[in-house]
Amino acid sequence: MNKFEFTNKEKTEIRHNIVPDFLIEVIKLEKPNDYKFGELLFIDDVFDEIIIKGWHFVFKIKDDQFDISHLRSILKRAGKWYKSQVILGFIDLKKYEPKTEPEIFENEKYILQKSENPNYWVCTDKINFVVCKFENKKYNENQEFTTLENFDTKNYIKLAKITSEMADWLRANHYEKCL
Numbered sequence: 001m002n003k004f005e006f007t008n009k010e011k012t013e014i015r016h017n018i019v020p021d022f023l024i025e026v027i028k029l030e031k032p033n034d035y036k037f038g039e040l041l042f043i044d045d046v047f048d049e050i051i052i053k054g055w056h057f058v059f060k061i062k063d064d065q066f067d068i069s070h071l072r073s074i075l076k077r078a079g080k081w082y083k084s085q086v087i088l089g090f091i092d093l094k095k096y097e098p099k100t101e102p103e104i105f106e107n108e109k110y111i112l113q114k115s116e117n118p119n120y121w122v123c124t125d126k127i128n129f130v131v132c133k134f135e136n137k138k139y140n141e142n143q144e145f146t147t148l149e150n151f152d153t154k155n156y157i158k159l160a161k162i163t164s165e166m167a168d169w170l171r172a173n174h175y176e177k178c179l
C-alpha cells in the first residue's frame with residue numbers, strides 16, 4: 001500500500017493511506033501568497049505550503065480532527081511526495097511565468113501607479129484626495145503621505161483612518177509591492 005495516492009483524475013486530492021487516514025486538498029495558487037484565491041483561513045485551516053517550478057502550492061487537511069503537529073509533518077511529506085510526482089512526470093506542470101503587470105491598477109476608490117522615481121509606487125485615494133508614495137517592497141519603511149489641493153480640511157480628524165484603509169487595500173490587493 002502506498003502512503004499517498006490521488007483520489008481524483010484532476011490530482012487535486014491526496015489520500016493519506018496509513019493511520020491516520022484522511023484527505024488532503026491540493027491548491028495551486030494563482031500567484032505566490034495569494035491565500036484569498038485558495039480561500040484559506042489561517043485560524044481554522046491546517047495546511048502546509050511548497051513552491052514547485054515557481055508555483056505556490058498549498059496542501060490543506062480536509063478533516064482536521066487530529067493532533068495538529070502530527071498533521072503538519074504529514075502535510076510536509078505529502079508536499080514532497082507531490083513534488084516528486086511532478087519531477088517524475090506523472091503531473092504535467094509548466095514552470096510558473098509571472099504575468100506582466102500593468103503600470104496602473106485602479107478601482108472605484110484607489111489608483112496605484114508607478115512613480116516617476118524608479119522603484120517607487122504612488123497610491124491615491126480618489127475620494128479623500130490622499131496620496132501615499134512608497135518604495136517597492138518597502139512600504140513599512142518609507143511610506144510618505146500627502147494630501148491633494150482638493151482635500152477637505154474637515155477630514156484631517158479622519159486622516160489616520162483614511163491612511164489605514166489605504167494600507168489595508170494595498171496589503172490585500174498588492175502585497176508583493178508592499179513586502
